[in-house]
Amino acid sequence: MLIAVLLGFIFSLLLVFIGRFLKGKLAVLSALVPLSLFFYFLKFIPQLSAGKIIRQNYEWVPSLGINLNFTLDGLSLIFCLMITGIGALVFLYTSSYLKGHRYLDRFYGYLGFFMASMLGVVLSDNIITLFIFWELTSISSFFLIGFNNQDPASRKSAVISIAITGAGGLLLLIGGLILGDVSGTYSIYEMLTQHQSIIGSEYYILIVLFIFGAAFTKSAQFPFHFWLPGAMKAPTPVSTYLHSATMVKAGIYLLLRLTPVLGTTNFWNITLICVGGFTMLYAAIHALFRVDMKSVLAYSTITALGMLVFLIGIGTRESILAAAVFILIHALYKATLFLVTGVVDHQTGTRNLEKLSGLRKVMMPIAIAGIIAAISGSGIPPTFGFLGKDLIYESSLQSLSPILITAVAVLTNMLLLYASFVVGVKPFTGKLPENFQNVKKPGFLLWAPPLLLAILCLLFGLFPGIIENVFAKPMLSALGFSADIHLKLWHGFNLILLLSAITIGGGLIIYAFVSPSGKSLNFIEKYETLSPRSIFLNFGNSIHGFSMFWTSVFQNGYLRNYIFTIVFFLVCIAGYSLLTNLNYRMDYASLARVDIYQITLSMVMLIGILFTVFSKSRLTAVASMGLIGYAICLFFVYYGAPDLAMTQFAIDTLTVILFVLVLYRLPKYLVLSNTKVRIMDGVLSLSLGILISLLALEVLNEPVNKEIAEYYAANSYLLAHGKNVVNVILVDFRGADTMIEISVLSVAAIGVFGLLKLRIKTLERRKFSKFKKFEK
Amino acid sequence: MTINEYIEFIILPILGVSIVLVGFRFLMGPTIADRIIALDLLITIGSGIICIYSLFANEPVLLDVAMILALIAFLSTVAFSYYLKKRKKK
Amino acid sequence: MMAQLTTYPILLQLLLGIILMFAWNNVKLQRIISILGSIVGVVVAVVLFISIWNDGTQIVEAGSWPAPFSIVFVADIFAATLVLLTSFAGLAVASFSSATVMPLRLKFGYFPIFHFLLLGLNGAFLTGDLFNLYVWFEIIIISSFVLITIGGEKAQLEGAVKYFTLNILASMIFLTAIAVLYGLSGSLNMADLALKVAQIENRTLVEVTAILFFVGFGIKSAVFPLYFWLPASYHTPPPAVSAIFGGLLTKVGVYALIRVFTLIFPDEVFLRDIFIVVAVLTLFSGAIGALVQNNIRKVFSYLIICHIGFMIAGLGMFTEVAIAGAIFYLIHDIMVKTNLFMISGLIYRLKGSNSIRALGGLYEDFPKISLLIIASFCSLVGLPPFSGFWPKLSLLTEAFKIENYWIVGAILLASFLTLFIIWKLWSEVFWKKSELKTSSSSYLFNHDMKYHRRIQMLAPIIFITIISLYIGFAAENIQVLSERIADELMNPQPYIDAVLNKTEILEL
Amino acid sequence: MAILIGILYAAGIYMILRRSLVKLIIGIILLGNGANLLIFLLGRITQGKPPVIDEGANILIAAYADPVPQALILTAIVISFGIQSFAIVLIKRAYKEVKTDDLNEMNATDEES
Amino acid sequence: MKTIILRTASNYLLPILLVFSVFILLRGHYLPGGGFVGGLIAAVAFVLHAFANDLKETKLLLKIHPGFLIPFGLAISFFSGVFPILFEGSAFMTGIWYPGKIPVLGSMGTALFFDIGVYFVVIGVTLTILFTISESA
Amino acid sequence: MKNRFLGNILLTLVWVALTGDLSLGNFVFGFVLCFFILWIITRGRSGAKYFRVLPKVISFFFFFLYELVKANIQVAIEVITPRFQMVPGIVEYPLSAESDMEITLLANLISLTPGTLSLDVSTDKKSLFIHTMYVQDKEVFIADIKNGFEKRLLEILR
Amino acid sequence: MIIDTIVGIVATLGALFVLFAAIGFVRMPDTYLRISVTTKAATLGIGLLMVATAIYFDEISITTKVLAIILFLFLTAPVSAHLIGRASYFIGIELWDKSVMDDLKGRYNKITHRLNSESDKNNQEFED
Ligand code: NA
């Protein structure tokens, strides 16, 4: 299975190098990848039907508990076959749809990458690994949505989608981590055994919220749904594959997968029902107002996703079964409709429903596919969709408040019927407008895939046994439900049939009376400011504004503010620490020990400092600074440090000289800051000074350790052959310091040299560009 | 009165007073040249003090410091004059 | 001779610096020496790493004086790892510099100083002596001052003034901290200090000293609210310089923080809280700072700050797992930030601008280079399973364990914003249609360069990208390494023994 | 002495906080002096003999001043010299390029975003 | 600053100061002084000369660019540092001493050469900095 | 050749004085060292006739000391008495000395005595401008120096 | 004891000269006078202090060293005085108002800094 997952990645990597060969006529060959995977997974059906679960483990980062534990069970299988099967058709379709496109190779690369990631998501048993693949699907989606990267709207949609699904991914990560922490394992399979302790844990609500966050963003639940209509900027094969059939179902997959781990609590169920229910209604109503075929499809996809969440929320065996079956139904008919839309778009150049009609005359196979898909999507017998609708009503009737929930379901289904018909039927019925008379017939690879899918819609409806045995039973047992079910198309006359009839009737009435128009689109767009999308964008803008504000407050360009902040920070925390625990004992004896020399020197220094700080002449300031240096030098003499005194003195003078050499090039002092600022600075500086003084005094009270000095004193002549201990330390005991020190000096000299001799300005740059030839 | 006491109570105070006087002029100015001279003088007196202090502390090693002081003081005065002139030129 | 292995990375860089100074006027020769020397540097670092990995911590007592009395160079696995990474970055940037730094700059000592900078970095990682660390820091900053100003363009100088002042301030605080610590303990050897500081009774003083160290190193590692110098200056020098700065300069501050606070101040609880607060704010400020920038290099600069927060958070949590996370992040970050700034240079060479608004169409024009870049971006964002992702796992898990939800929130927010910023940048710079006319600028463009110069420019990016990919996909190895480092850091007794016990053997 | 050091630090910071380039450097130098003196003070200064071994003697005897801080300060002084001389030239060049001594006007690198 | 008085004085000061600097350098191991202070004094001597005469004359006098002294000195220090590694296999900076005494210098060993390296670096650095500044001033 | 040799010996003595070690080894070392230093820096400089002037040097030395002390006392009195007696001014002094060496020495000696200060030498080396505290009569002042310092100095140097 | 006395006397003299220099430095009315009075007095004073030290230690190495310092001081002090005085004149520091003459006035060529002697005064043009 590792190879199966990696195959897509390898394929896309290879495309980087061999892409140019696959761009032309060989493009169709790329479908071999998903096709072979499809057959690979088909191979497992007998084993799974026999109740087996296939596991394969590969170590990856065992020290973090993250391994590639692939598990293929009934649930995974549904998704795997969908991913590879629809994938194969999409690959084929694309080879014709984007024939001769400059970047066809890239497109296949993204698709392959996506397919592999998606397989990873549904096969991973390790929840962190699942997250890893989950993020990869987001990225591939980003690239696919932004495929037409010259179009600003396309780029914007891509960024919005990555923002939302990326954020959701992080929620999944954190949810997974807590889950791992609570259950002690990252393996979902192992978590099953700990169901009770997980839902009893204090973190349960948190975990569920995070997981919901991930699933709702990925599966476009209200209020995160708006990225999906935006994602329709992607080429139609992408919308088909990612944004209806597979990727958006990853959230559903996650919810299904975790139902036995986290489910069966009221919190879980009610939240899902509410969110799912609201989403499906909201989106279904929105679909009424759209004129772009893809827009309609996008909202109807959101509706379907809401429906799925809703079903999972009901949480009974029947509803889970309904959800699983509906996933397949939706994948089949929605993929068909998307492909149909793609063909219409490809051939006529428009997706505007106001303009399209009567196309059956120019593209019969497509019309057939569209109509079958629409029927299936509307739940009209004998299609697969009808089977699904039955199951939905069956489970809604068993739920906590059957009437309300069923009513919502019925209403939604009516609207879904409208959406399916508007896309699958409307463009093909009626009169063919004149400007479409000459539309070319689509090629084989364009019409065959949707037709094939449409036929499947019909086939599964007629032979529900395939579904029951191959998918439904293994799936239910994988989720820990009893697999004792029997699917059939005809249940006899009962309430459910009645509901279906109402649905179909109502839906057809809506279809008859509402027609897509620009007016209604404009009408709904008036309320755009209230939509989650606008709220999200406004929120994003205010974050941006806040960031601007915060950044310009701190990074304001004024060096003195930076310094002020830093010193303030230091004074605050060090002062806090020192003052709260201060136990300084003033040692008056030490005061008495101060002699006249110290006082004199200190006075000289003080005068120097005052002059340096307050002088209005630069030269006086520099000279006073020199004075301070000399006083320090005398201190050194007084305390027995002649080497230091010499060096300090020489250095100090050299510094003053350097200053003097450059000073006359510099401007005169100006009084640049006002009194208030100066007082503030003064207070801060003084508090730092006091802090340092206190610290020094406090340290001086501590016992002293002289062992190092003693070692040097004892060994410097006998072992290191020198009598001036300071010098011996410098060139021997701590010679490494000196080696670096002279390196510092060297670098400084080079720096000064370069700084003064080398000036690259615009002029030199220009010269430099003439220089190019030399460089060549 | 030993020589040490003599130095401590007579000579060093005299030199100290001198330092203070020169320091006073350093503060007063009024011209930059005056400050430069004051600085030069301070260093020179400083080297004298170090010299006497080395006698007082019986540390001939400190004489070397006095020597460096004298040398560098010269350099600094030269530099300052250089500056004064250059500044004028500008 | 192998006994002195620990000092070889230092000595090699010093030797290179000196030789390159002798070759002052011969730019061609300098390029060759620098690249070849860096290759030798990688070999030495690899040998050192392997030998430490197999045989454990090694020390060299400079001057052969016994340990607390001499400057000790200690290569534990942490130091060896960083030396190894430095050698990688060094090699990459040496090559990148050869290709992209103007010959005029090369004529004014670029390469010698570059190697002095590497010298400083290696020294800082390997030294076991606190004052010696100060000295290494100084050579690092003076070299960086020179590198940041070399050429003396207006923006460079303005940036340099801020960079300079704040770094000097940091040095002063560091020096003050050393003074206080020496006054308290009478020692400078870090292993010795570990023992002596533990015995000091006046814990307040120890705490204040620790605060001084934190602020000193904090400025260098650019944490909130001490980071100002970084965004003001990192985008001004040649990209090759930014690359080595972005990759290593702040990290050496982080290294020092980790080293000092695990070895000398392992008991400072108050500071750990501060670390956490600082980390959270750093993550926050860095991320939102990056959000509003238009210059690619400024975006990267803010991201440096932001990502420092991860490491500080790890240190603040102060558990073995968290430290391992911080170390992993450090390893990842050194490589990826080095690469990012080289990439910004590459982009400049391709398009003649670093302005996000002006740039565009890179993907269209240079698809393969774009893919190369995207690999780095993925590592940076921490897109799983690229390198930036793994350490966050440890950090998040640990943050939950100690129930610090601020950290969790900050890490998530920073991760999210990084992701958003980078993909938005991608959509602008790589996808958008470019309005730039490449001929308008006077830069030497990719297509103007000689073939071997282009190789010299691209090869390092490929090299570092491969390392980044390795870190991501072979995360197990890195995780094991990080855990071993964290274990050594949290249980420093073997380190202390290695440094101090040898003394007794010698004396006997 | 401790108080003096405090004053040096305060003066240094105060000078750095002014907006003039020249004052900035002066401030840095003052801070450096303060730090050196702090090392000296906290190395427990004693009014002792210079740490030079007497002629004829093999080890230091009696009350000598601690050589370690002296060596450290020496290193620190020299390093600061290198850095300060660089700094002085830097401000000179910066002034020449930016044409202002006022640091508040040097914010181009932070402003263009 | 081309006053006769200063020029003449500096011409006499130069050799004296140079001798003095070497003196300070060599006795550093025994008494206060050493490579650093020695190097500074030598540099000061040249700087004085440059103040009094023209910079060009001082450069002529030096015959080589002062910058060259930097790597030269660094190399001396470096090799006296790695000498023990190369020839004894002992640690960097280990002192190796010529057994017995040498007139004037006392003991002679790698540390002395190290200090000599420092001396040259300091001369080179100081002169490079000062000369560069005055040239551009 | 002779001048160099003399200068060399002189410098060697300075070396010996500095080291304070009058052993043969030190002398030889110093000689060699100074040889190198001179070799580096000496460029065509006129020397003095060394032995002939030695006695004059000594007598000049004492004369100078006398002047120095005298002037110092004079100034000391000026300084501590409350009222200024002085009549300061800048005097242009026509030089007889010709070589740089002569002029420099003269100027320095004049400066060394308190109350007088050599301000500058004219570009054509013909006048020395002296600031002095007591310039009741310019001619007397000039004559004093002409017959005192300058005469004795030139005797030595020529 | 005798040596101590001599040392004491010499040192006292030296200190007094220094003191006079300092007093003079404070009291003198203009810059030139201050230079003139002080630099030299101080030099003499310091010289004496050095001599005292040399006598006290009575050691050949120290004596030679002291002599070297004195030589150096006497060599440099007048040069500095000259330089600073000249510079002061250049930057236009005024003489004391009771000064009787200023031969330097108008002698400097403001552009070339050439200083003309009496003899070539007539051949050149001057600015005031
Ligand atoms: Na970073």
Ligand code: NA
């Ligand atoms: Na991230």
